[in-house]
Amino acid sequence: xxxxxxxxxxxxxxxxxxxxxxxxxxxxxxxxxATPALGTPTLQPELGLDEGxxxxxxxPLLLHLPSPIGDLDYRAGRGxxxxxxxxxxxxxxxxxxxILEGGKRDxxxxxxxxxxxxxxxxxxxxxxxVELTEPLFLESGKEGLRAQxxxxxxxxxxxxxxxxxxxxxxxxxxxxxxRWNLAPADPLVWTTSEPLLVEEVFDDTVKGAMLWGTLFPHxxxxxxxxxxxxxxxxxxxxxxxxxxxxAGARFEWTGVGGTSLGLSYSASQKHGGDPWHxxxxxxxxxxxxxxxxxxxxxxxxxxxxxNGAVNAFFIQGVVRTVSTLYVVGxxxxxxxxxxxxxxxxxxxxxxxxSPALRIKADYEFADHSDDRSPPGFRFSFSVLF
Amino acid sequence: xxxxxxxxxxxxxxxxxxxxxxDDTRIAVVVHPSRQTVLSSEILTQIYLxxxxxxxxxxxxxxxxxxxxTPLRRTFSRLVLGQGxxxxxEYWNREYFHGVLPPATLASTRAIVRxxxxxPNAIGYVPIxxxxxxxxxxxxxx
Numbered sequence: 356x357x358x359x360x361x362x363x364x365x366x367x368x369x370x371x372x373x374x375x376x377x378x379x380x381x382x383x384x385x386x387x388x389a390t391p392a393l394g395t396p397t398l399q400p401e402l403g404l405d406e407g408x409x410x411x412x413x414x415p416l417l418l419h420l421p422s423p424i425g426d427l428d429y430r431a432g433r434g435x436x437x438x439x440x441x442x443x444x445x446x447x448x449x450x451x452x453x454i455l456e457g458g459k460r461d462x463x464x465x466x467x468x469x470x471x472x473x474x475x476x477x478x479x480x481x482x483x484x485v486e487l488t489e490p491l492f493l494e495s496g497k498e499g500l501r502a503q504x505x506x507x508x509x510x511x512x513x514x515x516x517x518x519x520x521x522x523x524x525x526x527x528x529x530x531x532x533x534r535w536n537l538a539p540a541d542p543l544v545w546t547t548s549e550p551l552l553v554e555e556v557f558d559d560t561v562k563g564a565m566l567w568g569t570l571f572p573h574x575x576x577x578x579x580x581x582x583x584x585x586x587x588x589x590x591x592x593x594x595x596x597x598x599x600x601x602a603g604a605r606f607e608w609t610g611v612g613g614t615s616l617g618l619s620y621s622a623s624q625k626h627g628g629d630p631w632h633x634x635x636x637x638x639x640x641x642x643x644x645x646x647x648x649x650x651x652x653x654x655x656x657x658x659x660x661x662n663g664a665v666n667a668f669f670i671q672g673v674v675r676t677v678s679t680l681y682v683v684g685x686x687x688x689x690x691x692x693x694x695x696x697x698x699x700x701x702x703x704x705x706x707x708x709s710p711a712l713r714i715k716a717d718y719e720f721a722d723h724s725d726d727r728s729p730p731g732f733r734f735s736f737s738v739l740f
Numbered sequence: 741x742x743x744x745x746x747x748x749x750x751x752x753x754x755x756x757x758x759x760x761x762x763d764d765t766r767i768a769v770v771v772h773p774s775r776q777t778v779l780s781s782e783i784l785t786q787i788y789l790x791x792x793x794x795x796x797x798x799x800x801x802x803x804x805x806x807x808x809x810t811p812l813r814r815t816f817s818r819l820v821l822g823q824g825x826x827x828x829x830e831y832w833n834r835e836y837f838h839g840v841l842p843p844a845t846l847a848s849t850r851a852i853v854r855x856x857x858x859x860p861n862a863i864g865y866v867p868i869x870x871x872x873x874x875x876x877x878x879x880x881x882x
Contacts, residue, residue: 410804410844410855413832432833433841445836472839477800482839517798538834569791574782576791611785612822613831645824679826710829739833
């Protein structure tokens, strides 16, 4: 997603067969090829309505081009819509820089991510995120600009369903643990760095299937997801250890006004025959005032990326000050049985000149030197397109 | 100079008056006449945040908005969504990351009535005095 997550160094990915991916790709291609004939776009501007009566997507229109497959409309921060095909292509880009204590400096274009969304039918949604990592980077101690971009498919899945209560997702998708990992892109978060409990404990994606939906008890929203791994990653990372099995669940209650509370559970087995380990997460968001936002997450147990138990939590506060300048503060405690506990502090400013742009500068420091979170000043510029 | 100040004050009072009038506008939430549904303001919130995406019969809900910044939309957002425009923009940025776009917009309340009258899956909001027999009112606000 927005930043490159450190991977643990250990041997060999598991040996699950790749056949399910071939099967999934075949299904996706079949749906893609079959749908132009069946397609019923969600929006139907061709209901015999005249110019100006047809609905259009939200946001300022920056580009409008007629084409044989329909009008190409581009809106800032909402992507390029291809006629009434149901296809939207957008994304985000992030430039970062850091000046760390000890003298290390680097900066450049951290990532360029494309979001591809296709709704060929009202009950089918195909989605993918493709990332180009570090297309241009400058690092202290090395000469010249580095341009060794690598492409990876971060997400690729298909959603099927025609009710709010139950849907099926198949593919590679973000692991539903906590709330940060469900929207980890730089233009969506308030600090340049991620909490350790998001980076170090569990895989950021699930490669398998998920039942998900939203129920409305007492007219409030209760979202749930139940998932399990079945596939290998689309873009395998040779340095990463893929757990043999992961299964889990998440429930999130959201009240009117946006305040919400989440509960996550994940069980994982690193290798066949190993014992299963459990990880429990609790998270919440509280909006006491239009200008104030508090979020917190806590994890207890053992995740697929940890050796031994983890007890970790963070609490983050965001306060809007003058105009669209926000003051951000975060405290995190990350405690594992194998390493010394670390207390991390992150203080910064975020300026949102428009909803699609975010400029951040923050300073992170810890109660003691820790390789996982080197103290220093970091800044970033990110844009949704 | 004094005249300019007075003119500016008068203009501000007029605009404040317009805004107050918009706040006092009664809003009708309308659907196609064939859709026999009952809505509460809480369900309407879930629909306009696109958490509730389907009608009970499995058809996709097509929520319609007015353009950002229009007084009626501001009033509707305050009454139904309970969040300011900035916080909603944050919300829609996160949804965009998952391929979900905000409700489509139409240029006028008249266009909303026309569209809702022609699409059984659509839902929109208009001033209550603009409702005609081509649509069905499912909720009045406030």
